[in-house]
Amino acid sequence: MAGGKAKKEKGKPHQQQKHMPYQGGISFHKSKGQHILKNPLLVDSIVEKAGVKSTDVILEIGPGTGNLTKKLLEAGKKVIAVEIDPRMVLELQRRFQGTPHSNRLTVIQGDVLKTELPYFDICVANIPYQISSPLTFKLLKHEPAFRAAIIMFQREFAMRLVAQPGDKLYCRLTVNTQLHARVFHLLKVGRNNFRPPPKVDSSVVRIEPRKPRIEVKQKEWDGFLRICFNRKNKTLGSIFRQKSVISLLEKNYRTVRALELGQEDSLKEVDAKMDFSSFGDDRGMEMDDDGADDDEMEVEDGEADEVQSEFKDKVLGVLKEGDFEEKSSSVSNRTLFFIFLLCIITQLVSLYLCTKYPFRNNVQKFPFKLSCSVTSVYYR
Numbered sequence: 001m002a003g004g005k006a007k008k009e010k011g012k013p014h015q016q017q018k019h020m021p022y023q024g025g026i027s028f029h030k031s032k033g034q035h036i037l038k039n040p041l042l043v044d045s046i047v048e049k050a051g052v053k054s055t056d057v058i059l060e061i062g063p064g065t066g067n068l069t070k071k072l073l074e075a076g077k078k079v080i081a082v083e084i085d086p087r088m089v090l091e092l093q094r095r096f097q098g099t100p101h102s103n104r105l106t107v108i109q110g111d112v113l114k115t116e117l118p119y120f121d122i123c124v125a126n127i128p129y130q131i132s133s134p135l136t137f138k139l140l141k142h143e144p145a146f147r148a149a150i151i152m153f154q155r156e157f158a159m160r161l162v163a164q165p166g167d168k169l170y171c172r173l174t175v176n177t178q179l180h181a182r183v184f185h186l187l188k189v190g191r192n193n194f195r196p197p198p199k200v201d202s203s204v205v206r207i208e209p210r211k212p213r214i215e216v217k218q219k220e221w222d223g224f225l226r227i228c229f230n231r232k233n234k235t236l237g238s239i240f241r242q243k244s245v246i247s248l249l250e251k252n253y254r255t256v257r258a259l260e261l262g263q264e265d266s267l268k269e270v271d272a273k274m275d276f277s278s279f280g281d282d283r284g285m286e287m288d289d290d291g292a293d294d295d296e297m298e299v300e301d302g303e304a305d306e307v308q309s310e311f312k313d314k315v316l317g318v319l320k321e322g323d324f325e326e327k328s329s330s331v332s333n334r335t336l337f338f339i340f341l342l343c344i345i346t347q348l349v350s351l352y353l354c355t356k357y358p359f360r361n362n363v364q365k366f367p368f369k370l371s372c373s374v375t376s377v378y379y380r
């Protein structure tokens with residue numbers, strides 16, 4: 001249980017002071033990620049940045065005591081709110097009962113991950129962080145596609161969503177999300193904007209589903225990404241030379257060929273029959289999705305039998321053709337660590353030189369400044 005009990009305000013809830021966050025008289029459950037937004041200026045800013053139109057049907061996930069809901073009701077045509085906690089549902093009903101908004105608010109009580117979502121134009125939500133990954137993918141699968149989802153996430157999760165190739169946080173979650181949507185970072189939010197404050201900082205992100213939708217065999221695609229991101233320290237060339245990878249790809253390739261030739265199964269069924277189990281399970285991509293330990297699987301070049309070698313040539317041919325062989329899925333921690341070490345050494349040498357020969361010109365200052373900025377990026 002997090003946060004203390006808040007005193008119940010006297011009078012009707014909607015008559016509360018204009019800028020006071022409403023929290024009813026209920027205690028907050030940490031297990032349900034109940035950190036309500038207490039800063040009304042921040043709530044205004046989220047709604048403004050969301051670009052809600054007066055004709056919009058808005059989906060809100062986890063309305064809690066309704067601080068965001070109130071602003072959404074003022075901005076849009078209708079709000080559909082999905083809330084797991086019956087106490088919060090009751091608070092919401094009490095808060096909006098008898099107000100001009102009440103007939104434009106629908107509250108669905110239940111777990112959003114298990115709820116069939118209705119049509120909506122835009123989703124605006126301050127969600128419990130533990131459902132970030134499955135919720136993102138549920139929204140991306142939703143049909144018909146909505147205009148945008150403006151969601152508060154834990155900062156690191158948000159930075160993973162918006163990461164670019166070469167970034168330290170670029171991972172399977174990034175690729176899978178950006179395949180289906182364009183993602184923008186909107187706002188950094190400090191923990192003190194919540195009651196009770198969470199242990200981490202947050203960020204608001206805008207997710208815009210790509211239209212038309214990009215169709216992939218999701219299991220095959222995700223299995224492929226798992227192979228690519230499994231060994232961040234290795235180049236794609238060395239990953240795809242491993243006997244275990246080649247055998248797995250070949251087994252799946254043969255399955256697909258057999259099924260397609262037989263034309264017995266739909267592509268969905270073909271996808272279901274693929275096996276990537278040796279590269280982790282099929283759960284959503286969580287924050288600690290950094291790939292397994294590098295020593296787990298040995299590179300066994302040259303041990304492949306005749307058929308495997310032929311198949312291996314095919315795979316390596318594709319890598320060479322796309323100029324991917326020497327690339328790795330993301331900047332490895334090891335590479336970053338070496339850059340970091342190099343910068344520390346440069347800084348120490350610069351400092352030593354500075355104390356001996358005080359700065360006289362910019363040329364002398366440059367290595368020091370450069371290494372300082374690179375080390376600060378490493379720490380970020």
Ligand SMILES: C[S@@+](CC[C@H](N)C(=O)[O-])C[C@H]1O[C@@H](n2cnc3c(N)ncnc32)[C@H](O)[C@@H]1O
Nearest residue numbers: 035036037062063064083084085111112126128
């Ligand atoms: C971070 S609080 C946000 C509260 C409110 N939107 C605000 O900003 O003040 C998250 C809310 O989501 C609810 N919640 C937690 N898990 C949920 C789930 N699986 N489905 C729907 N709501 C959930 C919690 O009960 C809580 O009210």
